[in-house]
């Protein structure tokens with residue numbers, strides 16, 4: 001756990017969680033994560049922005065020993081990786097008040113059983129003076145829960161955005177200067193956590209547009225001292241049309257489905273359509289989620305197993321459905337031994353995605369020439385659809 005000075009008045013308290021490999025018991029963390037809290041020192045008052053995850057709370061409390069008084073604890077988000085330290089921090093600073101959005105107060109009371117009289121609510125756009133520093137609270141719902149809020153430090157033009165613009169990346173570097181690494185992990189974070197909320201994120205980006213911002217200071221991963229890097233990336237991920245790309249998650253038990261997928265990759269390659277393929281027995285679901293940020297089409301490959309899709313395929317499809325990517329087209333490629341009836345139910349796998357289903361290809365056992373020609377026809381259809389939609 002380290003403290004870094006971002007400016008004369010703003011400190012970053014960075015807790016790197018190097019060995020964490022799963023978040024929310026769901027999201028893979030190949031590079032760990034970090035929990036950022038910030039301290040803003042005004043001429044009259046001091047504010048602590050967020051706390052730390054219970055996993056790093058011991059070190060966090062030790063570090064708070066260097067901060068003699070705190071008047072306000074800004075709770076941007078009720079999720080425990082940022083709010084989990086509130087009970088101990090409130091005990092340490094008995095005169096401090098928690099500052100939260102109306103919805104966040106309700107959630108903090110529910111999740112942490114905090115004393116209600118210690119929480120004050122602020123409205124969207126309300127300000128709080130620390131003396132010569134002013135905090136402006138901007139409601140930014142659904143990044144990542146409905147209660148989330150950001151804080152704009154007016155005099156320094158710093159946006160404290162909590163999960164918004166974050167990245168799961170354990171590091172002891174305070175700034176996002178290793179751009180390739182940070183942006184890969186920021187995209188993974190967007191794909192796994194933020195993508196379902198594309199519409200509210202678009203509105204939040206519009207809401208932030210009038211603010212001059214010198215730094216974006218999220219609560220996971222490094223601080224952006226060149227904010228266009230992350231804000232432009234978000235604009236593209238959220239709003240730009242999908243790309244001329246096909247994502248192919250698949251399982252093959254005895255190579256039949258694999259032969260069909262290999263033919264599809266070959267046929268798409270000949271037509272100039274880039275592909276990303278994921279053998280779900282070995283793939284990281286985070287990589288699949290990242291690929292779904294951009295791809296215009298998803299083709300799912302599965303054998304029929306016990307009267308339905310392979311369970312790993314079913315899981316990948318459920319994940320894709322809840323992540324709500326910009327994908328426009330989908331198809332299913334499958335091979336069955338004796339369960340031909342189950343094939344008709346396969347489209348249900350991706351019924352949660354609002355897209356155009358293209359005719360799939362199903363074969364009995366090993367794909368024959370006519371099946372492979374049907375795969376070629378599917379590739380032709382995909383290339384034509386992408387071209388008709390002007391996708392690049």
Ligand code: FEO
Pocket residue numbers: 077079080081082144145163219220
């Ligand atoms: Fe970093 Fe949604 O908590």
